[in-house]
Amino acid sequence: ANIAIGNQLYEEAFAIFKKFDVNTSAIQVLIEHISNLDRAYEFAERCNESAVWSQLARAQLQQNLVKEAIDSFIKADDPTAYIDVVATAHRTDHWEDLVRYLIMARKKARESYVESELAYAYAKTNRLADLEEFIAAPNHADIQKIGDRCFDDGMFDAAKLLYNNVSNFARLAITLVHLKEFQGAVESARKANSTRTWKEVCFACVDNEQFRLAQNCGLHIVVHADELEDLINYYQDRGYFDELINLLEAALGLERAHMGMFTEVAILYSKYKPEKMREHLELFWSRVNIPKVLRAAEQAHLWAELVFL
16 A cells, blocks of 8 residues: 555555555545545545544644534544644634534543633633533633633623632623623622722713712722822713712711812812802811812802801
8 A cells, every 4th residue: 555655546545445444544545645535524434433533633624624623523532632623713713613522522631721712612602501500510711811801802791700700809890890780890899899990890880870889989989099089080071070079078977088088079169069168168177188278269269268268
């Protein structure tokens, strides 16, 4: 047979290999020399050996026949080429087939890469029930990383499941904002309890005019003097003056209330609610930054308040 191949008598070589049941070499001749994958497929079906199916599968994969290659790999029960299969399926968008392949591969090889890709493929095919079941069972997948990938690809429902599974509440809060589940986002922000998360959720609630929830978040932000200005500018730039004043008024009763808050309320009153300024100053003059409030009162022509200060 090898002499026949050397003399380019490929059909003869194939016939010899086949006669003596050297099936892996026979299919190799069909794939490499005769280059006829249809015949190779028929031959594989006839002799039905996993080594033969494996060879056929690799050849099909190189030709980008992803569905056929995955069928052949599954018949061969051969998960060894998983990196190539995943890369090719990603490139050609064969997600459904990839799920089938990875389920087979997972039974054979408990690889973190295989399991992570399976989770991602479930997300891509929108099989969220399967995904939920998969991450609830013991697995070796890198859930956090797959969550980030789903989030970046805009698959927020899947990201929500994944972040929830690893208790990454900061990312979960932002994911819920994208899903317009603001109440849930505030709950997650409470669990994450980081100023940055509070701000992101608060600003998203403001954009969607969910002021009650925005206020819940805002109360956790204004107690940090260095974050106060950002918050005030965000509300003011969008014209939500009353909501901003309500938020700060609610915050004055907090035990962590600081001078900046009393000062900003006074300045906001001078601009938007001058009738309330006098009472505020009489109560809290000792807790405001008097020079700053003086300038605001002067700009607003509030002479009586100016004299008082």
